[in-house]
Amino acid sequence: MQAEELKNLVVTALEDVKAKDISVIDVRDRTSVTDYMVLASGTSNRHVKSLADSVLSEARDQGVRTGSVEGGAVSDWILVDLGDVVVHVMMPATREFYDLERLWRDAPDLGVAGQE
Structure with missing residues (x-):
């Protein structure tokens, strides 16, 4: 799956579970680690976990190899590494x-949904 398609899959998976303030940052010209960073907020620790689970489930359903997941069920921050998309x-808070977003402020922000 191309990075662009994976980014769109992630955004859709987050939207399906009512993520707040989705932001997509294009970091292709800034780092070789990944192509896109997708940030989203949840309303509770349980919601944060549900959002991460939704991303993982959708990625696996599409045959995407999922990398590491950092954080846990009671975490304020969960990172899901999908390779081309983090x-x-x-x-x-x-x-x-x-x-x-400030850290990567010089990278193009593709907007709330980031879908083209």
Whole structure:
């Protein structure tokens, strides 16, 4: 699956479980680690876990090899590494504290949904 398709699959999986403030950052010209970073917020620790689970489930259903998952059921931040797309699902306070959007501010922000 191409990075663009994987990014769209991730965004759809997050939207299906009512993620808040989805943001897609194009980091292709900034790092060789991944092509896109997708950030989303959940309303509770359980919601954060559900969002990450939705991404993993949809990716596996499409035959995408899933990499590591950092964080857990009671975490404020879960990272899902899908290779070309890295997904950060966080509680709003955690997202505000780490402010990854600011860290990558020189990279193109593809908007709320990031789908073209």
